[in-house]
Amino acid sequence: MESELSNLSDVVHNSLSNFSINSTSLKNSVESPVLVLLVDDEPRILSSLNELLKGRGYLLTNASSGSEAIQHLSQGPFDLVILDLQLPDIGGHEIMDFMNKQNAGCNVIVTSGASGIDMVIGALKRGAYDYLRKPYSREELLKAVDNALQQRLLKAENRRIALRLESSERIYRYLVDSSPDIIYTLDYEGRFTFVNDRVQPLLGFSREELIGMHFSVLVHEDDLDRANYVFNEYRGDYRLSRNVELRLKSRHADGDQRTFSHELMSITYGSHDEVPDSQLNRLETFWGTYGVARDITERKRADELINYQAFHDILTQLPNRALFRDRLGLALLQAKRNESKLAVMFLDLDRFKIVNDTLGHGAGDELLQQVASRLKACLRRCDTLSRLGGDEFLVVLADLNDRRDAVMIAEKFIESLRLPFALAGQLVHISASIGIAVYPFDGESVDDLIRNADVAMYQMKSQGKNGHVFFDASMLDASTQRIELEHSLHLAIEHGELEMYYQPQIDVVTHKVVGAEALMRWNHPERGFLSAGEFLPFAEENGLMIPISDWMLEAICHDLLQWNQVGGEKIGLSLNLSPQYLDRGDFFDNLKNALTRHHIEPKQIEVEVTENICIRNPQVAIEQLDKLGQLGVSVAIDDFGTGYSSLSYLHRFPIHTIKIDRAFVMEIQDVGAQFPVVLAIISIARGLGLNLVAEGVETRVQERYLKNAGCEIMQGYLYHKPLSQKMFMELLRDQSKVVAQMH
Secondary structure, three states, X not given: OHHHHHHHHHHHHHHHHHHHHHHHHHHHHHHOOEEEEEEOOOHHHHHHHHHHHXXXXXXXXXXXOHHHHHHHHHHOOOOEEEEEOOOOOOOHHHHHHHHHHOOOOOEEEEEEOOOOHHHHHHHHHOOOOEEEEOOOOHHHHHHHHHHHHHHHHHHHHHHXXXXXXXXXXXXXXXXXXXXXXXXXXXXXXXEEEEEOOOHHHHHOOOHHHHOOOEHHHOEOHHHHHHHHHHHHHOOOOOOOEEEEEEEEEOOOOOOOEEEEEEEEEEEEOOOOOOOOHHHOOHHHHEEEEEEEEEEOHHHHHHHHHHXXXXXXXXXXXXXXXXXXXXXXXXXXXXXXXXXXXXXXXXXXXXXXXXXXXXXOHHHHHHHHHHHHHHHHHXXXXXOEEEEEEOOEXXXXXXXXXXXXXXXXXXXXXXHHOOOOEEEOOEEXXXXXXXXXXXXXXXXXXXXXXXXXXXXXXXXXXXXXXOEEEEOOOOHHHHHHHHHHHHHHHHHHOOOOOEEEEEEEEEEOOOOEEEEEEEEEEEEEOOOEEEEHHHHHHHHHHOOOHHHHHHHHHHHHHHHHHHHXXXXXXXXXXXXXXXXXXXXXXXXXXXXXXXXXXXXOOHHHEEEEEEHHHHHHOHHHHHHHHHHHHHHOOEEEEEEEOOOOOOOHHHHHOOOOEEEEOHHHHOXXXXXXXXXXXXXXXXXHHHHHOOEEEEOOOOOHHHHHHHHHHOOOEEOOOOOOOOEEHHHHHHHHHHHHHHHHHHO
């Protein structure tokens, strides 16, 4: 662009400079004194000419011979020469020949007393302006002189105008050829009469091959009808000017067509100002079309991309919520017109959050893409699959015969997700919960059908996931309760409805309480006592885990202070931390400050994290857990063996305790049987020198098996259910009394 501007500047500067130089010389020639050379061998006639012409603004020079005249002509230009043909040394014809050879460029008035016609013809052939026969009158000479000088002025003005036109044409042609647009003219029949050089880089056609060709050679086949209509429209109205988009053919390798915006204007000849419209023959005055074509290909592509992104999910390339609602609206209109059925499915992936937290968001995105591909393969062409956001998908099944058609598609979905997904070098299994709403039974509007399918999906979640269920009106009550629960949870903290319970951890050798796991409960004013599993998922969804976790730190420190006042050996407390809370930057500072305020020793606290937390963002987790270790807080891996971890993580992370998940403990039904997973976990803990706690111990058989295998710390209903602070304090006092009596 800078080079083009520079070139344009040079062209304009040179053109203006040349015009200025030439016009200045012309102006000077007009405004300076008129130089007149008087040539005659008769002194009396020379004197008479000087007397006649002096005082008129002329600068007169005399020459009494031909050689003297040539000498004066050689030294400088003259505006007018009054020349006697009959000179003694060199004739007048020879002097004119000399002037023509030197391009003297002045007018010559020839005077002669000879009567022969040959002398006159010879002078006129050599460019004489006028011929005066001696003797001539005073008025005759003055008139000839005035006419000759007036003609010279007109010639100078014409040359000035010609130079101006030449300069303007040079600038205009450069501007046209340097334009970023294709500029062209068409004749009455639509053939190119002019096209600038821009057509070559934009379309690959040379201007020479297009001149005389019909415009249709450039127009894309699909746009020919529109082009013919637009260009022929000018024949009917010479005043018409309009803009139209047309695709033009391209010879370049980057595409066989490009889109141009054409600004068109008719070209006419003749004056229409004094001709009434009723008498104006427009076909006779129309000459052709002037057009400017601007390449808008990239703008069109950008517009198309923006439009696509406005209605599609960028990750999966599926229709988004806006496009889904539009298509569902159209499907509803068709179903109402045809009196047919349609179904809306609300699909939510089960265990997606675990995969996303464990393997990272990149793997989560890849999983969503693979899921979208599998689901799409199960649908008909008339159906629409949309990603609502997160791990939620919406489906509209058009033109159904009955509910069995929807069941068949839902079962295809479930079956397609059974096969494992390869993510980050691991095989991952997920499932889906699907809610189905059918038009017209479960709603007749877009909003009703989506809402009811959503309600049915949550019902499927509560029934165990991995399946599908049709909407039923009774589900609305459960949905309403869930919404009310979410609202009440916002008020639970400030109303003091949350409470900490503690499940004792028992040393099965000494039968003493050596620790406890902190468990949260919600004393709901209407629904009664709710366990953590009944409300913490809602807290995570609604962003309440941070304030709830902050409250929990204060609560357990307050309770621990009371435990320590009972006397005897201080026991440890295990608390579960949400991944959201662990990821927060000020988590460590909050914990440290709470322990300091309540005078709690850090070694009494054990933070339980799932193995998924450790491998979701390993470097951040290592930094956080290392800080805890430096403070004196120990770390336990909760639910070990249920996630996607490998043994290498136990070496990398500052782990002190492994907890055997209740799912493995529940499988122990016979002391004599072998349970390799449990034995493997115990063996790992021993090999790494880690503490070991078994969760969910409910029978003596489980206790004996675990004790014989080497696990001595256990918790579960066999010993104690989770206890309130008051009951746990009574347990500690009783144990303190027993210890005191033994001593």
